[in-house]
Amino acid sequence: QGTQGKQGTTGSQGTQGTIGTDGNFGGASFFYTFDTSTSATDPGAGDVRLSSITQNSSIAMYIDDDDENGNDISSFMNSIDAVTSAVKGYVRLSNLNDASQFLLFSISDLTDNTGWWTLNIGAQASSAISPFSNGEDIIVSFVTSGNKGDTGTQGTQGTQGKQGTTGSQGTQ
Numbered sequence: 001q002g003t004q005g006k007q008g009t010t011g012s013q014g015t016q017g018t019i020g021t022d023g024n025f026g027g028a029s030f031f032y033t034f035d036t037s038t039s040a041t042d043p044g045a046g047d048v049r050l051s052s053i054t055q056n057s058s059i060a061m062y063i064d065d066d067d068e069n070g071n072d073i074s075s076f077m078n079s080i081d082a083v084t085s086a087v088k089g090y091v092r093l094s095n096l097n098d099a100s101q102f103l104l105f106s107i108s109d110l111t112d113n114t115g116w117w118t119l120n121i122g123a124q125a126s127s128a129i130s131p132f133s134n135g136e137d138i139i140v141s142f143v144t145s146g147n148k149g150d151t152g153t154q155g156t157q158g159t160q161g162k163q164g165t166t167g168s169q170g171t172q
Contacts, residue, residue, distance in 0.1 A: 011099070020031075020076050022138070027090075027092075027141045027142050027143035027144075028073075028141065028142050028143075029075055029139050029140065029141040029142075030062070030067040030069075030071060030073055030136070030139070030140050031045050031046075031067050031068040031069055031070045031096070031138075031139060032046055032064075032067055032068055032137075032138055032139075032140045033047050033048070033135060033136070033137060033138070034047075034048060034049070034070060034093070034132040034133070034134065034135070034136045035047045035048065035049040035134065035135075036049070036132075036133070036134040036140050037049050037054070037065075038050065038051055038052060038053060040060065040062060040118065041062070042060050042062075042064065042113065042115055042116040043067045043116060044064060044066050045070075046064060046066060046067055046068035047063075047064055047139070048061065048062065048064070048093070048104075048140055049062045050062075050110040051062070052161045053130065054101055054129055054130060055126070055129065055130040055131065055132060056103055056123050056126035056128075056129050056130070057123060057129075058105070058119060058121060058123070059120065059121060060118055060119065060120060060121070061091065061105065061118070061121050062116060062118055062119075062165060063116060063117050063119065063140065064115070064116045065077075065115055065138075066091050067115075067130065067135075068137075074112070075132055076142065077088075077110055077112065077117050078112075079110070080107060080110060080142060080144050081109075081110040083144055083145055083146070085145045085146065086108065087106045087107065087108060087152060088107045088108065088109070088110070088144065088145055089107045089143055089144040089145050090104060090106055090107065090124065090142070090143045090145075091105050091107055091119065091121065091137050091140060091141065092104045092105075092107065092141045092143075093132070093134040093138050093139070093140055093141075094138060094139050094141070095131070095132070095136065095137070095138060095139075096136075096137040096138055096139055097137075100127055101124075101127050101128070101132075102125075102126065102127050102131065103123075103126045103127075103131065103132075104123075104124040104125040104126065105119075105121035105122060105123055105124055106121065106124055107119050107120070107121055107142075108120045108121070108122060108123045123136060
C-alpha cells in the first residue's frame with residue numbers, strides 16, 4: 001500500500017448572502033387592507049380602518065370579522081375581550097412588505113357589532129403620524145395581556161408607636 005498524499009489547499013470563502021427582511025410583530029397576525037374612511041361602520045370584508053385621519057391619534061379601530069384570506073377572527077377577538085385587565089392587549093398595524101412602517105395601540109375594550117368589531121385603542125408608538133394610504137396591504141397583529149390577578153389578603157396591623165416626649169412649659 002502506498003503513502004497518503006498531502007492535503008490540498010483550503011478554498012476561498014464564499015461571498016456573504018443578502019440580509020433578509022425584518023420579521024413582523026409577534027402574536028396572531030392577519031392580512032388586511034387599510035381603509036382611510038373614519039366612519040364607525042362595517043369596513044367590509046378584509047378591511048380595517050381607524051377613527052381619525054391623523055392615524056396615530058385614533059381612539060377606535062374598526063375591523064371586519066374576515067381578513068383578506070377569508071379567515072374569521074371572531075374567536076380571537078372574543079379571547080381578547082375576555083381579558084379582565086385594564087389593558088386587554090395590543091394591536092400593531094404594519095405595512096405588509098415594510099415592517100418599519102407601523103402603528104401600535106393598546107386595547108382597552110372591544111365591541112362585537114356582528115360581522116365587524118370596534119376596538120377602543122390608545123396610541124403607544126408609530127413610525128409616522130399617518131403612515132398608511134387607502135388600499136394599502138397591511139398586517140394586523142394582536143397580543144393579549146394576562147388577566148388581572150386576585151386581590152391579596154389584608155396585612156396585619158402594625159404595632160403602636162411609643163409615646164412622644166412631653167413638650168416644654170409655655171410662658172405666661
